[in-house]
Structures are given as structure tokens and as C-alpha cells.
Amino acid sequence: MNANNIILIVDDIHPIFIEQAEAMGYVCDYQPLIKPDEALQIIGNYCGLVIRSKFNVDRKVIDVGKNLRFVCRAGAGMDNIDEAYAAEKNITLINASEGNMDAVGEHAIGLLLALMNHFTTANAEIRAGEWKREANRAYELKGKTIGIIGYGFMGKSFAKKLSGFEVNVIAYDKYKTGFSDQYAREVSMEEIVKHSDVLSLHIPLTDETKGLVNAEYLFHFKKPIFFINTSRGKVARVRAVLDAIKQGKILGAGLDVLETEKFPALGEQEWFEELKNSGKVILTPHVAGWTFDSYRKISEVMATKLRLAEIIN
Numbered sequence: 015m016n017a018n019n020i021i022l023i024v025d026d027i028h029p030i031f032i033e034q035a036e037a038m039g040y041v042c043d044y045q046p047l048i049k050p051d052e053a054l055q056i057i058g059n060y061c062g063l064v065i066r067s068k069f070n071v072d073r074k075v076i077d078v079g080k081n082l083r084f085v086c087r088a089g090a091g092m093d094n095i096d097e098a099y100a101a102e103k104n105i106t107l108i109n110a111s112e113g114n115m116d117a118v119g120e121h122a123i124g125l126l127l128a129l130m131n132h133f134t135t136a137n138a139e140i141r142a143g144e145w146k147r148e149a150n151r152a153y154e155l156k157g158k159t160i161g162i163i164g165y166g167f168m169g170k171s172f173a174k175k176l177s178g179f180e181v182n183v184i185a186y187d188k189y190k191t192g193f194s195d196q197y198a199r200e201v202s203m204e205e206i207v208k209h210s211d212v213l214s215l216h217i218p219l220t221d222e223t224k225g226l227v228n229a230e231y232l233f234h235f236k237k238p239i240f241f242i243n244t245s246r247g248k249v250a251r252v253r254a255v256l257d258a259i260k261q262g263k264i265l266g267a268g269l270d271v272l273e274t275e276k277f278p279a280l281g282e283q284e285w286f287e288e289l290k291n292s293g294k295v296i297l298t299p300h301v302a303g304w305t306f307d308s309y310r311k312i313s314e315v316m317a318t319k320l321r322l323a324e325i326i327n
Contacts, residue, residue, distance in 0.1 A: 019039055020041045020059065020062075021040050021043065021063070022045065022057060022064070023045065024048050024063065025064065025067070025069065027313050027316075028310045028313035028314075030313045031313035054074070057082070058078055058080050060079065060081060061081055061082065062083065063079065063082060063085045065086070065095075066089055073096055073099050076096065083105060083106060085100065085106075085107055085108070086108045086110075087108065087110070088110060088312050088313065089312065090168065090303060091109075091218050091246060092109055106323055112311075113311040113312030113313070114302075114305070115170075115171040116307070117304065117305040118172070121244055121303075122175075122214055125268025125270070126214070129267070130152055130154075131152040132150040135150065135293045136150045153240075155179040156180045157180065157181065159182045159209045159210055161186070161212065161213045162183065162186070162214050163185075163186050163217055164187055164215065164216035164218075165185040165186075166216065168216040168244070169185060169198075170197060172214055172216060173198040182199075184201040186202065186203050186205075209236075213239050215227070215242070215243045215244070217246075217249060219246035219248055223249050224249065225250075226249050226250070227241075240265050241264050243268070244303075247275060248273050251273065252269075252283070256289060259294050267295045269297055270297075270301065272289075275299075
């Protein structure tokens, strides 16, 4: 064996990727429990690296990985990879947005329906011996305008899954034009802000999108909105969301991602107690794209893209 055909896998992935990569002639070193500092000691011996979220492929990793020719990200976002530096070093980057787009679209729908119908609060009240019909009067989706920011795989998946609800779907994407289709109509950000009853984020974390949803941004919305974020936590300021809820500008928020994730760090944030106690927020632990089905599909997509890249010597 030599570095020209060995792949280091540092996160848990479905074995179908290993099966298909080995069929292409690769050798897979599967070490899902390896720590980043341990991986740094050996990464120079591999031509490929497969990661999910725990591993940041920064300049240091790329420099140490002198034989790296590709990095596969088992997921959609590439914010834990220094894409520009990887390009300088002629390292091919592969992600698998197609593998979990259905999971994300369905999760966003679930959050939205749960918010509009007070599922979590009503469930808790009944279990506590309270029967509150008027307090749990719901909103219907039909006839509402759904504003989507980011119309890639995730945004389009969400729009497609909304198509049976008889809603008006509008979408803004700074990096695309001419993308109107049967599921959504391309609009400006001004139209998103003016017309949306629901705002859903489907954008990557970049220098431009970090903190996009802040107090100033939310101030400009013309109608009270339901807010859904299944993209990246740092795109939306939690304090701004909570303040907008208190002001009545946000009717409810479904957050799969947060600025700070995992405990104990999450519990130490100044806004956490308010977030935890808000009856108008539904929280999930960054699992929108992480289903039993997407677990396999992500690995299949990565393997297919690796085959098409024809990287192996």
C-alpha cells in the first residue's frame, strides 16, 4: 500500500462508501473515533480524507497532508474546510448535498407545522392536566407566502415539499439568477422582506452570511413571520430572534442549529435560559439532515462523485 490509494475516514459513515471506494481500487482506513490531533500525525500518509463535522480541514491540516488529492465531506456544508487553500493545493473537494436534501426539506416542514399548530406546547399542557383549546388555535399554511433564502439543493427540496400545501413560495439567492421553477419564484431580498409569512434559511455559513439574521434585518419585515433555520447556527443571532419574538415580529421559531451548539457551552450562553423557556421556539439538535435514510444516501453520493472525479492513479 502507498499514499496514492489510501483514504483516511475520521468520522462515522455508512459502509456503502467503503465498499464502493474499494471497488474503485482504494484502500479505506476507517478510524471514526480518531481525534484531530491524532489524525494530524498520520494524515501525510493518505491521498484522501473523509470527514463529517468534528474535523476542520484548515491550512495546517492541508500542509501536513502533503499527499492529499481529495477531501470528502459527508454532508452538505463545506464551512469546516478551507476551500480556497485546498484549491491552491489542487485538492478536489466533494460534498453530498443531494444525500440529505430530502431529510432537511422534511425536517423544515415538520418544524413549520409544529410551530403553526402548537404541537409541542399543546402536548406538554395536556400531559400536565391542562386542556387549552383557544390558546392553541392554529394557523393554516394554505395561502401563506413562504420566503426561502438560498435555492440550492436544500432550499429547492423544501420548496418542492411545500408544493402540496397551496402556498406561494418565493426565493432569493445572491449567487443565482434565473432559477424560478414550478416550486418557487425568484425574487429580490426586498420582496422576501415585504411579503413573507414564513422565512426559511437554506444557505451555507460564509463571511457574508454570518450574522445575516440580526435585529436590523428582522426589523424590516413587514409582517409577523414564522422563522425556520436548518442551515447553520451562526447565520442567525439567537438574541435577535428572541427579541423579535418578544416584539411580536416572530410568531414562532424552529431552530435545528444555534450559534453555539452542544453542552456545556450551549448552557453557558446568556440567552440560553430564555431560549429554553420560550414556548414559541422548537429546538432540535442539528439533526435536520441526519436520518437513517440520509446516512446511506450521503455515502452513496460521495462514492459516485469520487468515481466521476477519476482521481485515483
